[in-house]
Amino acid sequence: AYDFLKSHSAVDSVEFAVRMMEDNTLFNAGTGAMMQSDGIQRMDACIIDGYRNKGGAVAQISGVKNPIEVARMVMEKTQHCLIVGEEAQKFAYLNGIGRYVTVTKESIERWLKIKEDTHYGTVGAVAIDMDGKIAAGISTGGWATSLPGRVGDVPIIGGGTYANEQVGVSCTGHGEKISKAILAGAV
Ligand code: ASP
Helix, strand or coil: CCCHHCHHHHHHHHHHHHHHCCCCCCCCCCCCCCCCCCCCCCCCEEEEEECCEEEEEEECCCCCCCHHHHHHHHHHCCCEEEHHHHHHHHHHCCCCCCCCCCCCHHHHHHCCCCCCCCCCEEEEEEECCCCEEEEEEEEEEECCCCCCCCCCCCEEEECEEEEEEEEEECCCCHHHHHHHCCCCHHH
16 A cells, blocks of 8 residues: 555545455455344445545445445545445446445354454555645444444544545544544544
């Protein structure tokens, strides 16, 4: 990701870094992401371009490989900040994103024994490029014990992630507490 940043913008690099982590089953994002308490994966992601003061996010999306890519499309192709659920999935497919199953054998096993193993890594990235422009991104499968449909801090701009011309922030931890503190935006 560092080499990528040498020749790409902060926002492209953040998308690239988060995408790599979404594709790695070690993390709770994208492929292998955690399911909610009903056993269904619903993922949240957000990307913010601090220089352009733009952000895009998706919440409760499934059936796509890289939620961060869809968040980027929301930022680049719409006038909105956040699209949720099935409509986010349809938006992705309409924009050429392929269908993808992010559930893995390991994610099912992990979900089944979640009472012992409550939490593993949401992913985030912050980058500053050669022009000094800053971007931030974040992606998660959320919490295994959450109610279906629960949305935490991740897709809320200023909640779990934020960027402007001076700073970039990506948080991890208890989404409800992060949201109440407006943690990323409070910097
Ligand atoms: N903040 C995430 C959420 O509550 C979880 C995490 O950071 O691991 O959805």
